[in-house]
Amino acid sequence: MATKTEDVTKTDDERAPEEAAAAKAAAEAEAEADTAGTDAAEQPTDESEEPGEPEEPEEPEEPETLREMAATGVGQGAGAVVSAALGVVSLSGGWIGTVAAARETLIGQLRTSSTASVATQVKEVYGDAWHTTALWAGLFALAALITGVVVLARPAFGTPGRPQAPWIRSVAWAGVSLGVIGLLLAVLKYSDALLSLPSTG
DSSP states (O other): OHHHHHHHHOOHHHHHHHHHHHHHHHHHHHHHHHHHHHHHHHSOSSGGGSOOOOOOOOOOOOSSOHHHHHHHHHHHHHHHHHHHHHHHHHHHOHHHHHHHHHHHHHHHHHHSOTTSOHHHHHIIIIIHHHHHHHHHHHHHHHHHHHHHHHHHHGGGGSSTTOOOOHHHHHHHHHHHHHHHHHHHHHHHHHTTSSSOOOOOO
């Protein structure tokens, strides 16, 4: 009770130094608390959270580049078109077969005398030329058949799971079909089973 009595009896001048000292101590304590909070906030809690360069998301790996896909598709597509074109040429004979037949006709005329029999003249002038046309048609048909088969079999020797474009398969099958037909016709013409030379007897 004595202390309370002393505090009450103190004048304002006597209490001023004590209040100033208490306020200073409170300010110092608050400053220390702020400093400790700032240090704790600046200190990283985990090594993984240290500032650094942001990681770029990894792009998914593609099974093949667009260039490889384009190159493969272009090659097979070109082969399929070439196969179909060769098949058409085997049916029409082509200019090479026409030139070869004309050359064989000229050779037959030069080698056959005017006194030769009709059968000999027909064979040398027309028969050999006809067989030459059939031979060249058969070569074109065989080339069309082989090219088409190679195009169709190509995916089996490439990257597994790589699909072949439907139009490439369609054109390649057309080339194979034309090649088979042309080869069959060429064999029939060369063996005189189809459109044989007229009889002279």
